[in-house]
Amino acid sequence: MLIHDAQGRSTSPPKQVGVGRLLERRSLIVWGGIAGAVFALIAGEIIAAHIHALGPLTSLFRDYAGTPKSATTPWAGFLLALVGVNGRVRVTALAAAAGLDLIFVAVRTLDGRPFTVGNGPTIALTALTVIAAVRWSGTRRHTALRTIALGALLILATKVGEIWLDITAWTTPQVLDPYVQLADRALGNPSWLVGHALDVAGPVPLGVVRWVYFELPVAAIVVAIWQLRGVTTGPWPRHHLVRTFLTLGLIGPIFYMVFPVVGPILAFGSWGKGMELADVWPNIVPPVPSSVESMPFDSITPRNCMPSLHTAWALSLFIHSRRGPLWLRWGGMFWLVCTLTATLGLGAHYGIDLVVGATLCLTVESALRDPDRGWDRGRVRLVALGIATFTGLLLGIRYLALPMATYPFPFGVAILGVFAALAITFYSTWFAPNRDQDFLAPIAAPELDRIQVE
Template identity: 75%
Template sequence: MLIHDAPGSPPPPAEPTGAARPRDRRVTAAWCGIAAAVLVLVAGELVAAHIDALGPLTSLAWDYVGRPKSATTPWAGFLLALVGVATRVRVIALAAAVGIDLIFVIIRAIEGRLFTVGNGPTIVLTALAVLAAWQWSGERRRTALRAIAFGALLILATKVGEIWLDITAWACPTVLDPYAELADHALGNPSWVVGHLLDLAGPVPLGVVRWVYFELPVAAIVVAVWQLRNVTAGVWPRHHLVRTFLALGLIGPLWYVVFPVVGPVLAFGPQGHGLELADVWPDIVPPLPFSVGPMPFDDITPRNCMPSLHTAWALSLFIHSRRGPLWLRVGGAFWLVCTLIATLGLGAHYGVDLVAGAALCLTVESALREPDRGWDNHRVRVVALGVVTFATTLLSTRYLAPTMADYPVLSGLALLGLLSALAITFYLTWFAPTRKSAKAERALVSSTPR
């Protein structure tokens, strides 16, 4: 201190600014996230080697130089990443990805292998990440890397999800389908009803809902790109669809090992490979049994029904499309309706799976929306009601299934009433006109000089 106070001495060094500390924390968080992703990928690869399955790192390597397991996911992640770069870079990157994919397609055709795409976007996305990290700077670099991170997370989460599905089959030798089918009597056995109607409708409606069911990432990217369309101008939304999708993909699959279910088309239908209880789906509803218990199943079929993540993702897509233009709102509603029809009509889920998936979506969405608002009484109320609805669905299906089948009207009204209460509370908390007025009033108060 005395030296700096002496005449002619240089001024003291500047103290670190407040802006530097948050930036350092963001850098630290980014490196921690990268380390966590690498750890999960390596752990998944080791588990895959143990259970003789396709590991996430191997699957990722196929996206670069082999035959991608999914043609949609690499392109979905790549298109999401492009929202963070300038138009000129988007055009060049898109052309490069299409060109590389075309080369791989020609090589596969010459060698007589099956057609697929996905190598090009994976390679170009990696090159784009390296370019942004090493060549760009400032806000341009931060925006690009943030969007690239979202795209890469979408791809990596899918890779990890694939090995997790294999783990559910390996870790759960028995499944709880008899309980789910019995509890579904309270909902009118919707999988049998919708499956039968879809058979009567013919190949065109069946083809439409099947495509919608398997190409959910296409609609998700459309909504996400619309929400993130202004990020290159520095306008990042505080909450968007990608956050909800990733959170649901992280939380939902954990319940597959708690409540393993394979679906009616496998447990009660023609695709059970001899392990089904009866080949009756969707023509005949099984009669009420004298007793109920877990049933054994093979060690390769994923136990990925409870909760229905297709329902959760489609519902989140519908919710996030509500603030968009008319074409986006119509598309979101169409995708939700077709997904619900497909989950039941294709025999992939029971009705109770859909109830649990909807409850999970509304709970996670309520926990993530409007982060600046904090955990006030309204958020706590809707999240608590969502947890109660989700837990009630699983517990009643597991321990009260015979009672639900014996008293279907009362049980169905109770279960659907609880879900309806959650949906109404969610709407009143986040979308009702009074909610918008209160939000505007808080913004006015916060902007008033004091």
């Protein structure tokens, strides 16, 4: 009897304790995330009132009852949320969102206000959240609320990101564009080259890349929906595009304050409104000066060039599309090429911004990817290489800009060589045909069935 009791205590209670701790940890994460989101929204609204900008709560209120600032973001978040519900609910919610949007469009038209959409999905998403939380239960409720949280987080992150851009302009009166422009000579001044090429190409190519540049969330939602398409009937993927997108959006903007840059069309082009050093982009590359220093700029323009998050997001979209069907792979390639072309050709970024953004993407993706693998030697090596490359590029731009402009060839080879090494290591770690052999060899066959991939 004593032996029986001891055995019972050694098996059943620890399992219950383990499940309880897991649920408690998940609950803490959920409530911590909600608290963090509320704090960010309130803090952003207070700062926005102080600097006379559009706050995140005000912007969110306009999505409900006014004129939404973005037409695509509310729909993107709403469509992502619908992945976690069944077909009948999905059709009903879509019809409700579309009908509400039509009503708001009609009212705005009669009022003489500009045409836009976005109210319908915001209201429908809120209603769906209440229904799922109050009326549903079990797995259905959990799955629905999880995808709803992803969709809502995408929308709220955009709202907070908008005020963050205003904060970067308010807190950094000096920008480092002269340093970046000089360092960019090591890559052959690609922004000047692509900007001139788009001018020659005419309005159609320019219009295509401009649309792709501003509608990146559209492609991201397509890839995310494909990755999450089976969550209502099967397990969740261990890693998906939304995780990378949100992490990049959390980490990347920090460096806007550390390394404020406004872009060539503003610092060296016609959009400078009198603050530019010279109106020469994209026709004339400025001469190399004898010395370099930061330049003043207005308190309105966001300092959101370094790193290029458009490049980081487009590259992550491309990476996550690689294991999809043919149409998705070609779509990912198209979006990446057009985004890179637009970031340079529209004068929004220097070439080296793209290298830093791509480095950030590969580093973040390596930290998040394949969580079942753990932090083995391959992952640690790759993340460390990414951090070292990212840090080295920023330090080089800041303190070696003049030598980079004076001796562009060796510096250009070094920059591209280091990034190529990072990209090759990334591919060999995550995509090479034999990448999993060392990792999977010690795992028994039953355990392999439990591993979830993208």
